[in-house]
Amino acid sequence: MKIIGFHWDHHSSVALLEGATITACVAEERFTRIKNESRFPRQAADFCERMAGGRGKIDAVAIATLDKLYDYYLLNVMQSFSIADFIQEQHLFWKPWFYEGRRDLRMRHLFPQYIDRTQYPQKYWSVLGQDEKREETFAADGDQLVADHFGLPVEKVRRYDHHTCHARYALHASNFHDGPVLVLTVDGFGDGANATIYLKDGDELERHYSTPDCTLGRYYRYITLMLGMRPLEHEYKVMGLAPYGRGKQIERVLNILHRTLQVEGTRFVPGPDKPRDSYFPFRDLFEGIRMDYIAAGLQLWVEQLLEQWVGNVAKHFDVSTVVMGGGVAMNVKAMGRLGQMPWMKRFFVAGSSSDESNSMGAALCCAAEQGVKLGKAVPSLYLGSPAEAEADILAKARTDGHVVVRNPSEDQIADALAAGIVIGRCVGRMEFGQRALGNRSILADPTSPEVVPRINAMIKSRDFWMPFAPVILDVFAEEYLLNPNGVDSPHMTIAYHTTDEGFRVLRAACHPADRTARAQILRREQNVSMYSLLEAFLRRTGRAGLLNTSFNLHGYPIVRDTADAYDVFNRTELDALLTADALVLKAACQYRPTSPDLASQGR
Ligand SMILES: [Fe+2]
Numbered sequence: 001m002k003i004i005g006f007h008w009d010h011h012s013s014v015a016l017l018e019g020a021t022i023t024a025c026v027a028e029e030r031f032t033r034i035k036n037e038s039r040f041p042r043q044a045a046d047f048c049e050r051m052a053g054g055r056g057k058i059d060a061v062a063i064a065t066l067d068k069l070y071d072y073y074l075l076n077v078m079q080s081f082s083i084a085d086f087i088q089e090q091h092l093f094w095k096p097w098f099y100e101g102r103r104d105l106r107m108r109h110l111f112p113q114y115i116d117r118t119q120y121p122q123k124y125w126s127v128l129g130q131d132e133k134r135e136e137t138f139a140a141d142g143d144q145l146v147a148d149h150f151g152l153p154v155e156k157v158r159r160y161d162h163h164t165c166h167a168r169y170a171l172h173a174s175n176f177h178d179g180p181v182l183v184l185t186v187d188g189f190g191d192g193a194n195a196t197i198y199l200k201d202g203d204e205l206e207r208h209y210s211t212p213d214c215t216l217g218r219y220y221r222y223i224t225l226m227l228g229m230r231p232l233e234h235e236y237k238v239m240g241l242a243p244y245g246r247g248k249q250i251e252r253v254l255n256i257l258h259r260t261l262q263v264e265g266t267r268f269v270p271g272p273d274k275p276r277d278s279y280f281p282f283r284d285l286f287e288g289i290r291m292d293y294i295a296a297g298l299q300l301w302v303e304q305l306l307e308q309w310v311g312n313v314a315k316h317f318d319v320s321t322v323v324m325g326g327g328v329a330m331n332v333k334a335m336g337r338l339g340q341m342p343w344m345k346r347f348f349v350a351g352s353s354s355d356e357s358n359s360m361g362a363a364l365c366c367a368a369e370q371g372v373k374l375g376k377a378v379p380s381l382y383l384g385s386p387a388e389a390e391a392d393i394l395a396k397a398r399t400d401g402h403v404v405v406r407n408p409s410e411d412q413i414a415d416a417l418a419a420g421i422v423i424g425r426c427v428g429r430m431e432f433g434q435r436a437l438g439n440r441s442i443l444a445d446p447t448s449p450e451v452v453p454r455i456n457a458m459i460k461s462r463d464f465w466m467p468f469a470p471v472i473l474d475v476f477a478e479e480y481l482l483n484p485n486g487v488d489s490p491h492m493t494i495a496y497h498t499t500d501e502g503f504r505v506l507r508a509a510c511h512p513a514d515r516t517a518r519a520q521i522l523r524r525e526q527n528v529s530m531y532s533l534l535e536a537f538l539r540r541t542g543r544a545g546l547l548n549t550s551f552n553l554h555g556y557p558i559v560r561d562t563a564d565a566y567d568v569f570n571r572t573e574l575d576a577l578l579t580a581d582a583l584v585l586k587a588a589c590q591y592r593p594t595s596p597d598l599a600s601q602g603r
Contacts, residue, residue, distance in 0.1 A: 001370065002052045004045070004061045005363030006146055009068075010078035010232060011356035012041035013432075015383075016048040017363035020372050022172075024051040025360050025383040025432045029557040033564075036233060037557075038078045040120045045149060047385060058150055062366035063143065064358035065162040066191045070138040071107040074131070075114040078232060085111065086225050090279045098277040121145055158366060162190030163326065165361030166353065167198045167205065170325030172364050172377035173350035175488075180319045184310060187326035187354065188217040188232070195268055195326075197313055203373060208317075214268040215261050215278065216302055217328045222278040223298055227291050232327075238295045239333055240466045243513035245296025249289055253297020256285050263308045266316050303334045310338055320345040327354035329493070330434075332518045336495040339487035351381050351491025352433025380526055381437060381491055384430025389581040390562040397577075397584045400570060405593055408583040410529075412593050414536035416576060416583070417445055417546065421591050422455055423576045423583075424551045426565035427529060430558075435492040436550035437520055438471060438530035440558045440565070442574070445537075446470050446509040446547035455547075458573035461554035469518040470509035472545035473534050477521045480506060480545065492520045509547040520548060 005015035005025075015025035024047065029035055031043035052058055072078070081089070092110045096102035108115055108131060117126045124145055134141060139159070147154040166185040174181070183198040183205065195214030198207050221231045224238050259273035275281035286294050306328075314320055320343055329335060329349050339347040350357065364377055394404050405412070417423060422444045431437040442459065444451050446468075456462050469492055472480055480502030487494055495516040498506060503515050510517045524531040538544045551565060552558045553572070559565040562579050569577040569584065575591070577584040585591065 001059050001367070001372065002057055003363045003366045004048055004052075004058050004150065005064065005359035005361065005366070006041070006045070006061055007064045007356060007359035007362065008040055008142065008146075009065065009355060010038045011036055011354070012038055012044065013356045013359040014041045014044035014048045015359040015363050016051050017360075017367055017377070018052070020367065020374050020377055022360050022363065022378045022383065024048050025357075025381075026385065026430070027356055027432070027557070030384065030430065030560040033557060034079060035555060035557050036079045038076050039116075040145070040149075042120050042149065049150065055151060058152065059156070060366055061146055061150055061152065061157045062362035063146060063157065063159045064165040064355070064362035066139065066159050067162075068139045068142055070131070070135045073138070074108055074116065074125070075111055076116055076119070077107065077114070080114045080116075083225070083228065083230055086231055090225075094277055095280065121148070160362045160365040162358065163187075163193050163196040163210065164207070164365055165358040166190075166325040167196065167361070168364035168368065169357045169361035169378065170323045170329070170348075170350045170353060171198075171200055171205065172374050174323045174348040175376060176321050176323060176346055176348065177375045179321060180317070181321045181323055182313060182317060182319045183323045183325065184313065185326035186214060186217060186306070186324070186328035188221055190355070194218070197266065199317060199319070205368070209266060211268055213261070213270055215274075216305055217326075218278045219257070219260065219282070220298060220302060220328075223282055223286075223294065226279065226283050226286070227294065236330070237463055237466060239299055239331055240463075240511070241292055241295040242299035242333070243296070243511055243516075244465060245290075245292035245294070247293070249293035250297045250300065253286065253289060253294055254301055257297065257301040261305065263305060263312065266309070266313045268309065299333060302328070302331060303337045306334050307337060307341065311341060311343070314343065322347050324349045325353045329353040332493060332495040333516070335493055336497075336516065339483075339485055339494055344485050347485060347487045349489075349493035350378070351435060351437075351493055353493070357433065381432045382429040382439060382527065383432045385561065386429050387426045387439070387562050387565070387580055389579065393562055393566045393579070394582055394584070397566065401587045403585040403587060403592070405583040405585065407581055408578075408593065410532045410536040411539075413533055413578060413583060414540050415594065416591055417443060417537055418540045419591050420445060420448075420451070421575045421585075421589065422451070422458065423578050424559075424565055424569055424574050425578045426551060426559060426562055427578060427580055428527070430560060433491070434550075435520070436548060436558055437491065438522070438527050438548065440551045440560075441471075441548045442551050444508070444547040445541070445543075446506045446545055447504070447543060449508050449512075451508045451547065455549065458575075459553065459568070460549060467511040467518075468509045468547050468549050469520070470506045470545045471520040471522055471530070471534065471548040472506070473531070473538065474521050474523045476544035477519075481517065481519060489519060489521050490523065490526055492518050494518070505543045506545050509545070519545075
């Protein structure tokens, strides 16, 4: 059975499930090169259909999420809006909505400049005068549009609940398939809920709790906006800012937040000062408090609240194996804290657990409904298109004045890294999600802190407070990371405190304020060539980790193929590009391979 999973919303994506395994998943933004692409994932769908063997091979399409807000699609709010627009949305839409009871307002009337009637499928969006009706029919219309795209009858298209998709993805990406497992989801909002409790026992996954009262994800989102950053994207920057906030002011923030939302047993309940909306009250309450104190108080509150809730839930169900899903599980610091709780026996957070992975979740829901026995159905996140060897691109590199070294060995690449060269690696199948896991990564020696401003100057332009992250060999995890419960993190979902040795070796890839590292712990079977490169680097330097950051220009999606990678390499100061069959070095880069036979293969 071949099932397509379809997520058409913020960060649209498409997945393919064959038998009991997810074999492909890719976000549309990698094709369109527009960050947060939220339009119909046409090219991602075509990629997955090709992977399935072409037209006529798909048995069913599973769409994630039941509810669809027509105006958000008509305007493509999540990709089109600037930070200023999101603030305007608060003033023009949500304030009258909450404080004046204005239910007549429509986003399309407030922001007509973003109406996009040229988007795919154009025959649907270009028809004028249908907007009023489509508010009611859009969910059903969407099923038909998806069915038409795949050439399937609409009966083959099904829709699945948002949080069940989160839970299915989280569970089947984990290794926990024996004994009872608690699957907990927390996010901003989806299909009427923002937190759920599922218990997996045997083959059954049963929902025991669902609430719309867990507002912590929403508060985090709109405090992110209040701090001048992009909601639903820059929450990680608030988290990165938090360790800089220290002192008594944090208590003030914490006390305000603790009165808005609380945990009672296994439930979230509104606090005595629950705000009427998620933006204006915090803007007033936090007026005059420095941004790092707000970030620190907010982060600490989320960690404390989740710790209390997860602890209560585990005790209530008497289960000490926990899997977390939903957008709030992207908070690597909170997940690190949960993973360290003394009673926790097994803990896992799947990669990119916010809505973009719900394409996989929907396909898994559909398979489970069909009676497919699902274990570890998401074997890895290397689920995208492969980076091919491209002779044309190497010829262009030579024409552009770069030095091309064909088929470099792992030892030679490691030599270059040990010499301080920063390499963009575009090799193998593209990883799914917001974290580069080696195949579309920028790699560097993580020991010297001076590499951080170098990488920022040459390509990344990261905010000055944001840390990089490391990839480390699994066999060194214990030596470098404080991880009492042995929590695994193949997808960079956990921030660990580092040991003295870990901080010494990985310093440029740790948070300088609290010495934590959002490490990718790599096992050989997950990525053999990347593992070999780390081993070669270890042989040269005695250090078993590399700085690993996503291969992209600031504000753009991660590169997809060799052509994208070369374009970024050519337009930036990046020292070197590693492709499927070559190491390309800038002419201005001082480093040259030492092996005479390879150096002679230069230009
Ligand atoms: Fe969600």
